[in-house]
Amino acid sequence: MKSEGVSNTGIEAHIQKKAYELGFEKCGIVPLDQLAGYGEMMGERVKNLPESAAFYRRQQRLADPSTEFPWAKSVIVAAVPYGNYHVPDEVKGRIGKSYLFDIRIDENAREFQNNRKMEAFLEELGIRAETNRKFGVVGLRWAAQIAGLGVIRRNNFLYTESGSWVHLEGWLIDIKAEKKERTEVRKCPEGCKKCIEACPTGSLSQPYTMSPTACISFLTTFGGRDIPSLFQASKDFGSCIYGCDLCQDVCPMNRGTWNEKDEFPGMDDLAFSLLPENIILMEEAFYQTKVQPKFFYLQPDELWKWKVDTLCYMRNNYREEYRPLVTAACTDVHEKVREMAALICEELLLVR
Ligand code: B12
Ligand code: SF4
Ligand code: SF4
Structure with a gap:
């Protein structure tokens, strides 16, 4: 859903309009100083889960992007849904859906191409822009919430009107700009803890927290190099082979948000091999x-x-x-x- 921002003048509105034309559901712009709270949130996470300290040390760059990019003044943050893609039966429930439809690296995906068009557009405007295609340049969920794209729920996911099935994108830019979106997304229902109850490993042990190294998504991808030593514990991986969507699949706020009308390039052909x-x-x-x-x-x-x-x-x-x-x-x-x-x-x- 496209929504009207708080200010509709100047270059900010121009950028937002272009993002909508390119298929983004939401797009906002936030001055970097408004993201200062993210570092404190990360510190809070590490204090509550000391075992996550080493993992999050590598993510510190997200809390202070100006160390690496001293010229950056604001960030454009945008959400693009992937809940429109058909999930072949061969991979359903076994491979994380954001990885099946990974627009970060698949040059055939229209979303990948549109991201490059967005970068070309910013260049035409004379705006310096920088992204990290694979891992982002800021804490994207936090930036998206501040930009008004949606809300972060107890399972830590950023939800727009399309549910949590949205990929987040961010570009640091060298101008100070601000453009907030509006969202109609409601808060989590009082007392709901379905996502916490569904997490098989206890990674999601409380609202708004999770232990990254206990998450199946980490253990079945770049972590978990010695699964035989976790032989009993790995029974909790259930049907997950690569990635995990369980805390999103059970969420009542995701009901009816997956419509499977489009085929992701090449996925129906590859699925049999998987x-x-x-x-x-x-x-x-x-x-x-x-x-x-x-x-x-x-x-x-x-x-x-x-x-x-x-x-x-x-x-x-x-x-x-x-x-x-x-x-x-x-x-x-x-x-x-x-x-x-x-x-x-x-x-x-x-x-x-
Ligand atoms: C590192 C990383 C991982 C790691 C660690 C995840 C983690 N949460 O720490 C691993 C490999 C486990 C992982 C897995 C997955 N990831 Co990942 N991941 C990232 C990455 C690159 C950085 C995230 C990070 O380190 N955050 C640090 C933590 C501490 O902060 P945070 O998660 O941003 O959340 C903060 C706020 O939510 C804040 N907060 C907000 N409101 C409130 C309210 C209260 C009361 C409190 C206390 C806190 C709070 O608290 C947190 C800080 O403490 C981001 C991209 C990016 N640049 O942001 C993608 C990202 C978060 N991942 C994403 C996805 C899709 C996944 C997977 C679903 C993939 C899969 N299918 O398996 C899983 C899900 C795991 C899960 N349950 O979160 C998406 C999420 C999209 C969305 N709609 O939210 C992102 C944004 C990538 C993208 N470009 O779209 N991921
Ligand atoms: S992705 Fe899976 S393992 Fe990770 S927190 Fe969610 S339910 Fe738990
Ligand atoms: S399952 Fe319930 S508590 Fe968890 S994110 Fe969804 S609505 Fe919120």
């Missing part, structure tokens, strides 16, 4: 050319990690047809795949 039984048998060359470029959190030499996560899925959702695949994985070239498969054989009494 069936658990096909990941286990996947060849390195196929992984490196077709899978890794789309799911960049794992490197070209890390097909083994996908295989460990898939073995974990097979243990958690065991079916007889997985038996030959699990027993064969006991002789895989990678040590962690062999270890995981051997532990499953032991637990389920599968003869190797």
Whole structure:
């Protein structure tokens, strides 16, 4: 939904209008000094969850972008929905939806192309702009809330009228500007804690907090390098192979927000190869050319990690047809795949 900003004059309105033309649902501009509270919020998180200190040390750049970009004065923050994409059955509930439709890196996605058009537009206006395509230049949820794009809910997600299924984008700019959006999004219903109850690992233990290193999304992607050592705990990963959407899927405020009318470029073709039984048998060359470029959190030499996560899925959702695949994985070239498969054989009494 496009909404009218508080001021409709000058360059700010021009930028917002362009963002709408390019398919963004919301767009606001905030002077950087208005984001000062984010550093305190991060400090609060670390104080409550000391185990997250090392992880968030690497995210400090988001709290003070002017260290890296001293010329920056404001940030343009925009939301683009992805709840319009069809989720193939082969990957449903197993791969995080924001990763299936990852517009940060997929040059065929119209949203990727529109982001580049936005940058070209800013350049034409003579505005210096900088982004970090993969990880953002500010704390994007916080900036989006301050810019009036939506509200942050107890599960930590920023919701617009499209629910939490919105990708957030931010550009630092070298002019002081301000343009706030309006949102009709209601607060969480009193007493609701469905998202907290749905989190299998206890990462989301309280409202507005989460332990990043206990989150399945971290453990099934660039974290969790030694899942065999978490063999019992990894039962909590349930059906998640890469990423996790559980605390969003259960949220009543997301009801009716996924409509699946469009096909994401190439996803319907790729989905068959991402069936658990096909990941286990996947060849390195196929992984490196077709899978890794789309799911960049794992490197070209890390097909083994996908295989460990898939073995974990097979243990958690065991079916007889997985038996030959699990027993064969006991002789895989990678040590962690062999270890995981051997532990499953032991637990389920599968003869190797
Ligand atoms: C690092 C990172 C991760 C890490 C750590 C996540 C984390 N929350 O700490 C990992 C790998 C686990 C991760 C996973 C995922 N991520 Co991520 N991630 C990021 C990234 C790059 C930085 C976030 C960060 O470090 N934040 C630091 C923490 C401390 O702050 P915060 O989450 O921004 O939240 C603050 C405010 O919410 C504030 N707050 C607001 N209101 C209130 C009210 C009260 C009372 C309090 C106390 C606090 C508070 O409190 C927090 C600070 O304490 C952002 C992009 C960006 N630049 O922002 C994407 C981002 C947050 N991720 C995103 C997504 C989609 C995911 C996944 C769903 C992917 C998947 N399908 O698996 C999961 C979900 C995990 C989860 N439950 O949050 C989206 C979220 C979009 C949205 N609509 O909210 C973002 C914004 C990326 C994007 N460009 O759109 N992610
Ligand atoms: S993404 Fe999954 S593991 Fe992470 S906080 Fe949400 S429900 Fe918990
Ligand atoms: S599940 Fe309930 S408490 Fe959690 S974010 Fe949704 S409405 Fe808020």
